[in-house]
Structures are given as structure tokens and as C-alpha cells.
Amino acid sequence: MHEIIECKMKNRVGVLNRLTGLLTRRNINIESALIASTPDNQLAVAKFRIYVAQAQEREHLKRVIAKQIDVLSVNWCTDDFTKNSGTN
Amino acid sequence: MLAEHNKKDQLKEDDLATGSDVLLETLGQQGVELVFGYPGGAVLPLYDAVYRQSFDNILVRHEQGAVHAAEGYAKATGKIGVVFVTSGPGATNAITGIADAMLDSIPLVVFTGQVGCAAIGKDAFQEVDILSITAPVTKQNYQVHDVKNLPKVIEEAFAVAVSGRSGPVVIDLPKNVASDSTSDKDDGKTDALYSIQQEEKLDEAMLSSIHEALLQAKKPLVLAGGGVIAADAVPELREFVHEFNFPVVSTLVSLGVLPANDSLFLGMGGMHGTYQANMAFYECDFLLNIGSRFDDRLATNAAEFAPNARIAHIDIDESELGKVITTEFPVRADARKALDWLTSNAKTRTRQEHKEWLQQLTDWRQQHPQNYETNEKQIKPQAVIEEVGRLTAGDATIVTDVGQHQMWAAQYYPFKRPRQIITSGGLGTMGFGLPAAIGAKLAVPEKEVVLFVGDGGIQMTVEELDVIREYKLNIKIIILNNKALGMVRQWQDLFYEKRRSQTIFSGQPNFIKLAHAYGIKSVKLSPKSWRKTLADVFAKNESALVEADIPELEQVYPMIAPGQPNQVMLGVD
Numbered sequence A: 001m002h003e004i005i006e007c008k009m010k011n012r013v014g015v016l017n018r019l020t021g022l023l024t025r026r027n028i029n030i031e032s033a034l035i036a037s038t039p040d041n042q043l044a045v046a047k048f049r050i051y052v053a054q055a056q057e058r059e060h061l062k063r064v065i066a067k068q069i070d071v072l073s074v075n076w077c078t079d080d081f082t083k084n085s086g087t088n
Numbered sequence B: 001m002l003a004e005h006n007k008k009d010q011l012k013e014d015d016l017a018t019g020s021d022v023l024l025e026t027l028g029q030q031g032v033e034l035v036f037g038y039p040g041g042a043v044l045p046l047y048d049a050v051y052r053q054s055f056d057n058i059l060v061r062h063e064q065g066a067v068h069a070a071e072g073y074a075k076a077t078g079k080i081g082v083v084f085v086t087s088g089p090g091a092t093n094a095i096t097g098i099a100d101a102m103l104d105s106i107p108l109v110v111f112t113g114q115v116g117c118a119a120i121g122k123d124a125f126q127e128v129d130i131l132s133i134t135a136p137v138t139k140q141n142y143q144v145h146d147v148k149n150l151p152k153v154i155e156e157a158f159a160v161a162v163s164g165r166s167g168p169v170v171i172d173l174p175k176n177v178a179s180d181s182t183s184d185k186d187d188g189k190t191d192a193l194y195s196i197q198q199e200e201k202l203d204e205a206m207l208s209s210i211h212e213a214l215l216q217a218k219k220p221l222v223l224a225g226g227g228v229i230a231a232d233a234v235p236e237l238r239e240f241v242h243e244f245n246f247p248v249v250s251t252l253v254s255l256g257v258l259p260a261n262d263s264l265f266l267g268m269g270g271m272h273g274t275y276q277a278n279m280a281f282y283e284c285d286f287l288l289n290i291g292s293r294f295d296d297r298l299a300t301n302a303a304e305f306a307p308n309a310r311i312a313h314i315d316i317d318e319s320e321l322g323k324v325i326t327t328e329f330p331v332r333a334d335a336r337k338a339l340d341w342l343t344s345n346a347k348t349r350t351r352q353e354h355k356e357w358l359q360q361l362t363d364w365r366q367q368h369p370q371n372y373e374t375n376e377k378q379i380k381p382q383a384v385i386e387e388v389g390r391l392t393a394g395d396a397t398i399v400t401d402v403g404q405h406q407m408w409a410a411q412y413y414p415f416k417r418p419r420q421i422i423t424s425g426g427l428g429t430m431g432f433g434l435p436a437a438i439g440a441k442l443a444v445p446e447k448e449v450v451l452f453v454g455d456g457g458i459q460m461t462v463e464e465l466d467v468i469r470e471y472k473l474n475i476k477i478i479i480l481n482n483k484a485l486g487m488v489r490q491w492q493d494l495f496y497e498k499r500r501s502q503t504i505f506s507g508q509p510n511f512i513k514l515a516h517a518y519g520i521k522s523v524k525l526s527p528k529s530w531r532k533t534l535a536d537v538f539a540k541n542e543s544a545l546v547e548a549d550i551p552e553l554e555q556v557y558p559m560i561a562p563g564q565p566n567q568v569m570l571g572v573d
């Protein structure tokens, strides 16, 4: 299933490295990403589009991301509007 | 004792405090009494402060030893282990220990030296990107760029290491930060940092469903993992299971959660667990897992694990819930709070006897007890461990390395208290034992510390014998020598048609003389008089290295072949 993860996190050096490392370790490719910091530079919001094969794996990944010390919140939505885009 | 070990030179009044002084001061405020470490160029300022302040630093002989010693210290006490290493090779030598602590959820704060801020990224001498290297094996890591942030970062690191599920934290300390003066230390403008998340409320609805289901269960079973030890919830667990009459299986790292002789204790489960524990997994109709992560050495075949049971899982780390085993009743909670809740609700109910189920478990135990063939002409490793159990009244802190001896120690030592077994569970790190024993002894000196180690593993961190000599630690080191990398040889014999590739040593160092070279008394056991020799060793209040030549082809049984379900055990008669 294609997923979009949206993470709100502390805007500090290395936080993205930690996050993408969690995906790398699970052999998950990032299909697209969008990252921006809040105007006060305190927080960053990152959106990733990824593909996760199994529901159980998705649930686990979600929780592993959520427990990172610098991650404040995670939103996760199944990217169903790309259903017809031909990618898989 | 240790304070006198270093020469004292008081910090002169007119010396400006440096980042390193602030660091040590902050450690003091955190209650740190000693650190394990090894100096080098990037930590010269830090070690200068250690010298000036007479801070207790246990000088190991290899940085891997520093981290394992800190782990032993932390496992024996529940306190945070602290490590100092230099940049580059000092930091990379620490990685194995950090990864070990990550997998076994051991709280550590590891300070790595770093080249000065201006040199970072320029391939400076002894520069490595330790933040990237340690990211996957730490709970969190930091690099400090401004001395004024140092106390806050350290406070945060200590809070992170023990909050929720414990784990290792790295603080990378550029040399200039360690030596910068701190006159402008507190300008009140330190960066806002992490605040520990508020504990969530107990999911009482789910606990109450567990409670109901448990009351209905005919064959209930409790799996008590390392989380019960980490949460200091052993009294609560014991009260709970006795209140309800629930049999208990432990994991490797939670041995001691119930005393070995407790009638409700079935022993360790998993690959080399007891017959009754593994059969109980298969037969139970309700499994309550508290603080175990269903590791593959325990739930050897996740798909067929506990096939007849409804499963409840209580864990402080939500990401463990449903990770490998589908769980009907998941609860994210501190083990102690959850157990307290379950027990106080239990008191209002009638107690279940579970007579038939407990009888079945007893029958299994009697039909297939943990046993081995005795042979008076040989020294059996299992017999050595049982004898040590008697000599120490089952109360020693048992440290192991990794391999067959580790499993025999787990099977045959009569554990009775939490924090009694100190072993590398998740990473299975050979070389862990000797330094971990040092940390455990320094942490709780009044307890006898016994290390069981293989002839392979001792050679991985043997240099730490010098620390035992230097600090005159009383540690009994027992080498169970099968002249092989026994556990790997066992797998080759069972699954690779006895092709013993690279697992038999053609020659070995003389361990007796080796101990002698390190100034440690040593003795080799002989098949005739080994019990007497062992008794003599334990009668003395000093360290000794004891070598026992054990049968070279001895196997660890029972064994579940990898991928087989728990009820399919080899070597059960």
C-alpha cells in the first residue's frame, strides 16, 4: 500500500537521518518527500510517500517512528488518490 | 577505595571551570559515582578535569570493555552506566557495546570525544561521524556545539536513557567544547530541549478485559520478560501470580523473576528452555506476556506460537505490541503499574486453583526434567554450574559470555532474585562477559560475582583481566573449555552434517599461565577432585580463574531447531 507519513519533529541536525535510517533498515524506498521548517525554526514537518507491503509492518513502523525522541507527532494516511496513477 | 586510586590535585580556586568541569559537575548532580573510560587526544581536556577533580574513572583496557562494564553496572543496579571514550577509534570500539545495550534496553550515557568544531568534516585526525554511525543503535544522540548547552544536554540524555523503555544515549563532545571556559555558562538562553512525555493513563478497559479473560482461562500462563526486571516490578509480579495461581515462564534475561524453586516457576522458555515451559506455550489457552518482546529465540516460530491461546501483551514500548505476534489484548503500560492494577482487582474475586493445568505442568516436569548424563571421569559443565549454585547458595551475581556455557548457566544455576543474571541477550555478544563482570562487581561489591565464559569468548576481551588485578576485584572466572566455538560447532553438528568449519581450535593459550601473567590466581580442575578445588576457590575472598576441561562434544539440550515451533524439541528423553 502506498502511504504518506507526515511527521512533526524537532528541527535539529540529524533528525532526518534518524528517520530515513528507519526506512533504509526496512528496505523501504522513499518515493517523494517534502520537508519544511516552521517560521520560528523550532519544528520541522516532513512528508514522505512510501510503499509498505503489509499492514502489520506499517503499524510497527508507525510506532517506531512515533517513539523517536525528536518526533512530536505522526500522521499516517493511505495514499489512495494515487490508485489510478499506474505506479505500484 | 577508588577515589584514592587517582592522585588528588584539587582544582585551584583561580582556575576557570571548563566544559569538562561542568560535565563532571553535572554528572555528580545526576548521582554518577564512577565512569568507565579510556583516554585519547580528543578527550584530553575531559581527562584533565577527571584528574583535577579526582573523579572516579575505571580505566579499562579496550573501549568495548568500557561499554560492557557500564552495562554490567547498569544491569546489576538499574542505574545509568556512564562511559568516556575518545574520538575516532575510541568511539568505533564502543559501538558493539552500544548496540548490545540497545537490544537489551540498558540505560547508558556514552560520551565520545570529537575533534574540535572547526575541524569537523575535514577528515581531521581521528575524526569519524559518530552521530551517523550510532544513530541506529542509540535511543538518541547529541553533539554539543556550545558549552552553555552542555548541562542541559546531559540532563536530557540522562532523562532519555531511563524514560519509558531504557536504552543507550551518545553525547559527542568536540574538543573545544570540552576545554572552553564557561564564564558565560548561564545566560539563560539555552536551547529549549526535550521534555519527557507525560505518562499516559493506564488503559483500564483493556486491563479489565485481560482480567476477565484470565478468570475464564483454564490453562493460563504468564510470560515475564526483561521489562518486569527493568520496571522493578518483581515483587508485584510475584504477588500477582501467587494471588491468581498462574504458572510463569521467564526469558533468558529475566531469570530470577521467580525463584527457581517456586512451584509456579516453569523455567526459561525458548530455544534452550525447559520442556514444561515450551509445552506450556503450546498448550496454554491464555498467555499474558509482560515485558518480553517475543524474540525469535523465545517464540521460535511466530506463526505457530501459542496456537491455542488468546494473547495479551503488556509493554512500555508500544512498538513491541503486535510486532511479531498478533495480540488480542495489547496494553502500553509500565509493568509495575499494570500488575498493581491487575492484583488489586484480583483481590475482589475468587481465586482459581487451575488444579488440572498445574498438575499437567508438574507431570511434564517430572517426565522430562532438565538433565544430563553424568560421568565421573569427566567434568560436566552442567555439574560445575550446579556445584557453583550450591557453593554460592544460589545468591551470586552470575555473568556469562555467549555460547553453550551461557545456556548451561541459564539452565542449571538456581536463580532467585532479579538482576542476578547479567548476560548479552539480544545481540549475543561474545566478549561481553569479562568486562560486564567487572561492572557488576563494582556496582554491587557485597555480592559474589561469578563469570561463566567459553574458551573462545574469553579471548575477545581478555585484556580486562588487568582491570581485575588493578582494582583487586573478587571475581570468580570459570572457563568451561571445550576447545571449540562450542555453540557454532553444535549447529554444524546438527544442521551441517558435522562439517566443523573453523570451530575447533588446533591449539590454545595456556589460560592458567595467562591468568598468572595478569597477576590473577588460577587453577585447573581435575576430574577427581574438582569439587574440592572449587570449594577452596569459593572459600577465598579474592579473584581466581578456574579452568575446567569439559567434554568437547557436549551439546546443549533441549534444543528447538531454528524455525520449529516450541513444542518440537530435540534432545528430550
Ligand SMILES: Cc1ncc(C[n+]2csc(CCOP(=O)(O)OP(=O)(O)O)c2C)c(N)n1
Binding pocket: B401, B402, B403, B404, B405, B406, B428, B429, B430, B431, B453, B454, B455, B456, B457, B458, B480, B482, B484, B485, B486, B487, B488
Ligand atoms: C562477537 C561474536 N562473534 C561471533 C559470534 C558467534 N558465536 C556464537 S556462540 C559462538 C561460540 C562461542 O564459543 P566459546 O566462547 O568457546 O563458548 P562455548 O559455546 O564453547 O561455550 C560463536 C562464535 C558471537 N556470538 N559474537
